[in-house]
Amino acid sequence: xxxxxxxxxxxxxxxxxxxxxxxxxxxxxxxxxxxxxxxxxxxxxxxxxxxxxxxxxxxxxxxxxx
Amino acid sequence: xxxxxxxxxxxxxxxxxxxxxxxxxxxxxxxxxxxxxxxxxxxxxxxxxxxxxxxxxxxxxxxxxxxxxxxxxxxxxxxxxxxxxxxxxxxxxxxxxxxxxxxxxxxxxxxxxxxxxxxxxxxxxxxxxxxxxxxxxxxxxxxxxxxxxxxxxxxxxxxxxxxxxxxxxxxxxxxxxxxxxxxxxxxxxxxxxxxxxxxxxxxxxxxxxxxxxxxxxxxxxxxxx
Numbered sequence: 282x283x284x285x286x287x288x289x290x291x292x293x294x295x296x297x298x299x300x301x302x303x304x305x306x307x308x309x310x311x312x313x314x315x316x317x318x319x320x321x322x323x324x325x326x327x328x329x330x331x332x333x334x335x336x337x338x339x340x341x342x343x344x345x346x347x
Numbered sequence: 348x349x350x351x352x353x354x355x356x357x358x359x360x361x362x363x364x365x366x367x368x369x370x371x372x373x374x375x376x377x378x379x380x381x382x383x384x385x386x387x388x389x390x391x392x393x394x395x396x397x398x399x400x401x402x403x404x405x406x407x408x409x410x411x412x413x414x415x416x417x418x419x420x421x422x423x424x425x426x427x428x429x430x431x432x433x434x435x436x437x438x439x440x441x442x443x444x445x446x447x448x449x450x451x452x453x454x455x456x457x458x459x460x461x462x463x464x465x466x467x468x469x470x471x472x473x474x475x476x477x478x479x480x481x482x483x484x485x486x487x488x489x490x491x492x493x494x495x496x497x498x499x500x501x502x503x504x505x506x507x508x509x510x511x512x513x514x515x516x517x518x519x520x521x522x523x524x525x526x527x528x529x530x531x532x533x534x535x536x537x538x539x540x541x542x543x544x545x546x547x548x549x550x551x552x553x554x555x556x557x558x559x560x561x562x563x564x565x566x567x568x569x570x571x572x
Binding site for chain 1: 357361365370488492494495500504518566
């Protein structure tokens with residue numbers, strides 16, 4: 282595990298909507314470890330890949346099963 | 348050794364919540380793109396590979412908790428939670444197989460088929476972390492899977508849109524009912540556990556990895572059908 286080494290500007294450059302986040306969320310984002318940030322960037326990239334072809338629906342949603 | 352306050356678990360929630368838009372987008376494609384009648388059996392097959400590992404993962408984690416109980420204050424309460432949750436989850440893979448049987452799926456062939464690399468990446472990481480790091484990592488997996496369960500309306504949507512019989516959506520309906528409560532129970536446990544910072548980080552990494560791989564799995568199903 283490595284400690285945080287990024288700024289809000291770094292996060293914004295990766296496409297995180299920093300301006301729309303609460304102060305608490307921003308504080309948590311600044312505390313992300315390098316591994317956490319890398320995983321979140323991967324997740325964000327997957328969101329960007331699919332584009333706006335289908336809009337998420339609040340009722341027809343969820344697909345994970347445990 | 349520093350032990351986590353409830354505030355650190357609030358940070359875990361915030362970090363995992365950042366994956367929600369991507370998970371919701373991936374699920375939206377799964378349910379809303381044309382061709383759900385073909386895609387739904389493929390989704391069930393993929394998820395059978397995941398759900399069949401749920402009880403075995405918890406059983407392994409409970410055994411590793413028992414091994415650690417003497418000198419790890421997390422192990423005892425975590426083991427008690429896992430033993431309860433094993434009984435709550437037992438047999439759910441059979442619901443899914445029954446859904447597939449209703450769709451006319453060749454069950455012996457399905458059960459014998461090798462799960463995909465993405466399924467192995469999703470569930471397999473948990474086996475590794477439980478065995479070689481700490482069983483609490485499994486809580487990130489549980490929190491993400493149970494926190495992104497089917498909505499109550501999804502069963503009706505599948506029946507209507509895919510044209511499948513009611514008997515083919517039991518798994519979606521049951522999980523919509525159960526998993527919202529289960530996801531909250533997972534976080535309540537985390538708030539109560541005396542986690543170290545490293546253990547809290549393990550839960551977060553496990554949850555983020557689960558989210559990323561789950562999105563990949565849903566995309567695999569869409570791509571293949």
